[in-house]
Amino acid sequence: NAGVTQTPKFRVLKTGQSMTLLCAQDMNHEYMYWYRQDPGMGLRLIHYSVGEGTTAKGEVPDGYNVSRLKKQNFLLGLESAAPSQTSVYFCASSYNRGILNTEAFFGQGTRLTVV
Protein backbone atom coordinates (compact mmCIF):
# COMPACT_ATOMS: atom_id res chain seq x y z
CA ASN A 1 0.00 0.00 0.00
CA ALA A 2 1.87 3.04 -1.28
CA GLY A 3 -0.49 5.72 0.07
CA VAL A 4 0.13 9.04 -1.71
CA THR A 5 2.90 9.09 -4.29
CA GLN A 6 4.27 12.23 -5.90
CA THR A 7 6.30 12.41 -9.09
CA PRO A 8 8.92 13.80 -9.52
CA LYS A 9 10.67 14.30 -6.18
CA PHE A 10 12.99 17.05 -7.43
CA ARG A 11 12.95 19.35 -10.43
CA VAL A 12 14.78 22.43 -11.63
CA LEU A 13 13.02 24.60 -14.18
CA LYS A 14 14.02 27.66 -16.09
CA THR A 15 11.75 30.69 -15.91
CA GLY A 16 8.98 30.33 -18.47
CA GLN A 17 9.15 26.57 -18.76
CA SER A 18 6.15 24.40 -18.03
CA MET A 19 5.78 21.18 -16.11
CA THR A 20 3.23 18.87 -14.51
CA LEU A 21 3.43 17.37 -11.04
CA LEU A 22 1.67 14.05 -10.63
CA CYS A 23 -0.04 12.83 -7.48
CA ALA A 24 -1.41 9.31 -7.21
CA GLN A 25 -3.25 7.75 -4.27
CA ASP A 26 -4.28 4.15 -3.85
CA MET A 27 -6.65 4.59 -0.89
CA ASN A 28 -9.78 5.33 -2.94
CA HIS A 29 -10.03 8.79 -1.36
CA GLU A 30 -12.58 11.22 -2.71
CA TYR A 31 -10.76 14.41 -1.73
CA MET A 32 -7.36 15.50 -2.99
CA TYR A 33 -5.35 18.65 -2.38
CA TRP A 34 -2.23 20.45 -3.52
CA TYR A 35 -0.31 22.56 -1.00
CA ARG A 36 2.89 24.50 -1.23
CA GLN A 37 5.29 24.87 1.67
CA ASP A 38 7.59 27.84 2.00
CA PRO A 39 9.92 28.67 4.90
CA GLY A 40 8.05 30.40 7.69
CA MET A 41 4.74 30.23 5.83
CA GLY A 42 3.39 26.82 6.74
CA LEU A 43 1.43 24.96 4.08
CA ARG A 44 -0.91 26.89 1.83
CA LEU A 45 -3.67 25.37 -0.27
CA ILE A 46 -3.26 25.83 -4.03
CA HIS A 47 -6.13 23.81 -5.49
CA TYR A 48 -8.31 20.97 -4.35
CA SER A 49 -10.75 18.41 -5.70
CA VAL A 50 -13.78 16.89 -4.02
CA GLY A 51 -14.25 14.22 -6.66
CA GLU A 52 -13.31 12.95 -10.09
CA GLY A 53 -13.77 15.62 -12.72
CA THR A 54 -14.11 18.47 -10.20
CA THR A 55 -11.49 21.00 -9.13
CA ALA A 56 -11.53 24.32 -7.29
CA LYS A 57 -9.19 27.11 -6.26
CA GLY A 58 -7.60 27.32 -2.85
CA GLU A 59 -5.75 30.14 -1.13
CA VAL A 60 -2.90 30.64 -3.65
CA PRO A 61 -4.08 29.38 -7.08
CA ASP A 62 -2.48 31.95 -9.39
CA GLY A 63 -0.02 30.48 -11.88
CA TYR A 64 -1.26 26.92 -11.39
CA ASN A 65 -3.81 24.67 -13.03
CA VAL A 66 -5.06 21.25 -12.00
CA SER A 67 -6.94 18.32 -13.40
CA ARG A 68 -8.52 15.22 -11.92
CA LEU A 69 -9.53 12.96 -14.78
CA LYS A 70 -9.25 9.83 -12.64
CA LYS A 71 -10.21 9.45 -8.99
CA GLN A 72 -6.76 8.28 -8.00
CA ASN A 73 -4.76 11.00 -9.77
CA PHE A 74 -4.48 14.75 -9.24
CA LEU A 75 -2.21 16.74 -11.54
CA LEU A 76 -0.74 20.16 -10.83
CA GLY A 77 0.47 22.17 -13.81
CA LEU A 78 2.69 25.20 -14.10
CA GLU A 79 2.22 26.75 -17.52
CA SER A 80 4.99 29.36 -17.28
CA ALA A 81 7.17 28.87 -14.23
CA ALA A 82 8.33 31.88 -12.23
CA PRO A 83 11.00 32.09 -9.50
CA SER A 84 8.20 32.82 -6.99
CA GLN A 85 6.99 29.27 -7.57
CA THR A 86 10.16 27.84 -6.09
CA SER A 87 8.77 25.79 -3.25
CA VAL A 88 8.10 22.32 -1.90
CA TYR A 89 4.79 20.99 -3.17
CA PHE A 90 2.73 18.48 -1.24
CA CYS A 91 -0.23 16.48 -2.40
CA ALA A 92 -2.70 15.11 0.13
CA SER A 93 -5.85 13.04 0.07
CA SER A 94 -8.65 12.19 2.48
CA TYR A 95 -11.91 10.28 2.74
CA ASN A 96 -15.33 11.81 2.56
CA ARG A 97 -17.06 10.74 5.75
CA GLY A 98 -19.94 13.16 5.66
CA ILE A 99 -19.89 15.58 8.55
CA LEU A 100 -16.84 14.03 10.15
CA ASN A 101 -13.47 15.39 9.10
CA THR A 102 -10.89 12.74 8.45
CA GLU A 103 -7.15 12.46 8.37
CA ALA A 104 -5.35 13.89 5.37
CA PHE A 105 -2.52 11.71 4.09
CA PHE A 106 0.41 13.54 2.53
CA GLY A 107 2.89 12.55 -0.12
CA GLN A 108 6.64 12.94 0.27
CA GLY A 109 6.75 16.25 -1.55
CA THR A 110 8.24 17.65 -4.75
CA ARG A 111 11.04 20.16 -4.36
CA LEU A 112 10.83 22.59 -7.29
CA THR A 113 13.40 25.24 -8.06
CA VAL A 114 12.76 27.83 -10.75
CA VAL A 115 15.88 29.66 -11.93
Add this chain to the structure above:
Amino acid sequence: QQQVKQSPQSLIVQKGGISIINCAYENTAFDYFPWYQQFPGKGPALLIAIRPDVSEKKEGRFTISFNKSAKQFSLHIMDSQPGDSATYFCAASINSNSGYALNFGKGTSLLVTP
Protein backbone atom coordinates in the same frame (compact mmCIF):
# COMPACT_ATOMS: atom_id res chain seq x y z
CA GLN B 1 -4.64 35.94 5.71
CA GLN B 2 -3.46 33.34 8.19
CA GLN B 3 -6.54 31.76 9.74
CA VAL B 4 -4.55 29.83 12.32
CA LYS B 5 -1.80 31.55 14.27
CA GLN B 6 0.92 29.39 15.83
CA SER B 7 3.62 30.13 18.37
CA PRO B 8 6.46 29.88 19.07
CA GLN B 9 8.28 29.69 15.75
CA SER B 10 11.02 27.60 17.32
CA LEU B 11 11.48 25.77 20.57
CA ILE B 12 14.40 24.12 22.32
CA VAL B 13 13.64 21.68 25.13
CA GLN B 14 15.86 19.40 27.13
CA LYS B 15 15.26 15.68 27.05
CA GLY B 16 12.58 14.77 29.55
CA GLY B 17 11.06 18.25 29.53
CA ILE B 18 7.64 19.40 28.40
CA SER B 19 7.21 20.98 24.98
CA ILE B 20 4.24 23.32 24.55
CA ILE B 21 3.05 24.78 21.27
CA ASN B 22 0.10 27.13 21.06
CA CYS B 23 -2.39 27.97 18.33
CA ALA B 24 -5.26 30.39 17.99
CA TYR B 25 -8.01 30.68 15.41
CA GLU B 26 -10.76 33.12 14.50
CA ASN B 27 -13.25 31.15 12.42
CA THR B 28 -15.78 29.64 14.84
CA ALA B 29 -16.98 27.33 12.06
CA PHE B 30 -13.81 25.25 12.37
CA ASP B 31 -14.72 21.85 13.79
CA TYR B 32 -11.58 19.78 13.47
CA PHE B 33 -8.19 20.63 14.91
CA PRO B 34 -5.32 18.30 14.00
CA TRP B 35 -1.63 18.51 14.72
CA TYR B 36 0.82 17.33 12.10
CA GLN B 37 4.43 16.31 12.61
CA GLN B 38 6.97 16.72 9.84
CA PHE B 39 10.51 15.38 9.70
CA PRO B 40 13.05 16.86 7.26
CA GLY B 41 12.50 15.68 3.72
CA LYS B 42 9.17 14.05 4.56
CA GLY B 43 5.55 14.97 4.22
CA PRO B 44 3.48 15.98 7.25
CA ALA B 45 1.87 13.12 9.15
CA LEU B 46 -1.08 13.29 11.51
CA LEU B 47 0.00 13.21 15.13
CA ILE B 48 -3.20 13.80 17.06
CA ALA B 49 -6.50 15.60 16.47
CA ILE B 50 -9.42 16.95 18.47
CA ARG B 51 -12.96 18.08 17.86
CA PRO B 52 -14.45 21.09 19.72
CA ASP B 53 -16.84 19.03 21.82
CA VAL B 54 -13.98 17.90 24.11
CA SER B 55 -11.46 19.98 26.04
CA GLU B 56 -8.58 17.54 26.06
CA LYS B 57 -7.31 14.52 24.20
CA LYS B 58 -4.33 12.43 25.16
CA GLU B 59 -2.43 9.87 23.13
CA GLY B 60 0.66 8.58 24.86
CA ARG B 61 2.99 11.49 25.55
CA PHE B 62 1.01 13.88 23.34
CA THR B 63 -1.94 15.90 24.62
CA ILE B 64 -4.14 18.48 22.95
CA SER B 65 -5.80 21.04 25.18
CA PHE B 66 -8.71 22.88 23.61
CA ASN B 67 -10.35 26.09 24.84
CA LYS B 68 -13.38 26.79 22.71
CA SER B 69 -14.31 30.10 24.36
CA ALA B 70 -10.80 31.48 23.89
CA LYS B 71 -10.48 29.94 20.41
CA GLN B 72 -7.16 28.45 21.34
CA PHE B 73 -5.64 25.00 21.38
CA SER B 74 -2.25 23.69 22.31
CA LEU B 75 -0.04 20.65 21.98
CA HIS B 76 1.83 19.34 24.99
CA ILE B 77 4.61 16.81 24.56
CA MET B 78 5.47 15.21 27.86
CA ASP B 79 8.87 13.64 28.53
CA SER B 80 10.19 15.09 25.28
CA GLN B 81 12.72 12.90 23.45
CA PRO B 82 15.39 13.71 20.83
CA GLY B 83 13.31 11.68 18.37
CA ASP B 84 10.52 14.26 18.79
CA SER B 85 12.72 16.86 17.10
CA ALA B 86 10.66 17.90 14.09
CA THR B 87 8.43 20.66 12.79
CA TYR B 88 4.91 20.71 14.21
CA PHE B 89 1.96 22.27 12.50
CA CYS B 90 -1.43 22.98 13.99
CA ALA B 91 -4.33 23.14 11.61
CA ALA B 92 -8.07 23.64 11.48
CA SER B 93 -10.76 22.70 9.01
CA ILE B 94 -14.48 22.54 8.44
CA ASN B 95 -16.54 20.24 6.31
CA SER B 96 -17.47 22.55 3.49
CA ASN B 97 -17.44 22.73 -0.28
CA SER B 98 -13.66 22.51 -0.03
CA GLY B 99 -13.86 19.07 1.52
CA TYR B 100 -11.74 19.09 4.60
CA ALA B 101 -9.06 21.45 3.33
CA LEU B 102 -6.69 22.22 6.17
CA ASN B 103 -5.74 25.73 7.26
CA PHE B 104 -2.25 25.43 8.70
CA GLY B 105 -0.31 27.48 11.20
CA LYS B 106 3.18 28.53 10.17
CA GLY B 107 4.83 25.73 12.10
CA THR B 108 7.08 25.30 15.12
CA SER B 109 10.54 23.83 14.81
CA LEU B 110 11.18 21.73 17.92
CA LEU B 111 14.65 20.66 18.98
CA VAL B 112 14.99 18.30 21.91
CA THR B 113 18.54 18.27 23.24
CA PRO B 114 20.06 15.16 24.85
